[in-house]
Amino acid sequence: MTHLGKRIRELREKQNLLLRQVAAYLEVDTALMSKIERGDRKPSKQQVINIAKFLNANEDELLTLWLADKIESTIVEEPKVAYQAMKIANKNLKR
Amino acid sequence: MTHLGKRIRELREKQNLLLRQVAAYLEVDTALMSKIERGDRKPSKQQVINIAKFLNANEDELLTLWLADKIESTIVEEPKVAYQAMKIANKNLKR
DNA sequence: TTTGGCTTGTCAAATATTGTCAAATTTACA
């Protein structure tokens, strides 16, 4: 499970909402919503924003998790050089 | 220019090799090799390995730069949350 | 100016990713 998926599920369950309901709001199949929560599919940025809206969550928080998932899925393929690569990528990144 | 492209060009020029020669070794068009050095196209992992071989460079060094470029192109789209996302991605990463 | 090396724009082909549908599985609970 991804950072984002976990968080979405958490928020959704806390509010007793069904996958079906979130899916309807996003106008996608329930199956897709399930996959998103389970980390099987990556939502688009706009979908993340809409999810945040629907779940009354902080948009930036979800976008942060969404990006973190993207980074992780990029580096997981290359564990051998991941650490060093992250260090380099960090350099050109201002706080 | 990308980290990887810059380094490849450096290595190639130090050895007075032409784009055409590297391209021939990789069996691709010269134009593509030019784009790779300039960061217009991302080479495949196998291409990076072959480039390292042809230029007598350290394979891991180039793969590191290659991955760093990938990470950077992922985060550059989301500067607002990039820093935090990097922090999260770093956590599940052993040295 | 011509030549050789490099670069760039465009587009078709290849790859990768998303989203749907149908079917299977799990869960809640009468």
Place this chain on the structure above:
DNA sequence: TGTAAATTTGACAATATTTGACAAGCCAAA
């Protein structure tokens, strides 16, 4: 338990993204 609703899964169709070739252009050196 039985069963209806909710969720998950697998297969594949629909989309989106990326790559690489080709042709044309640019620039520096002779």
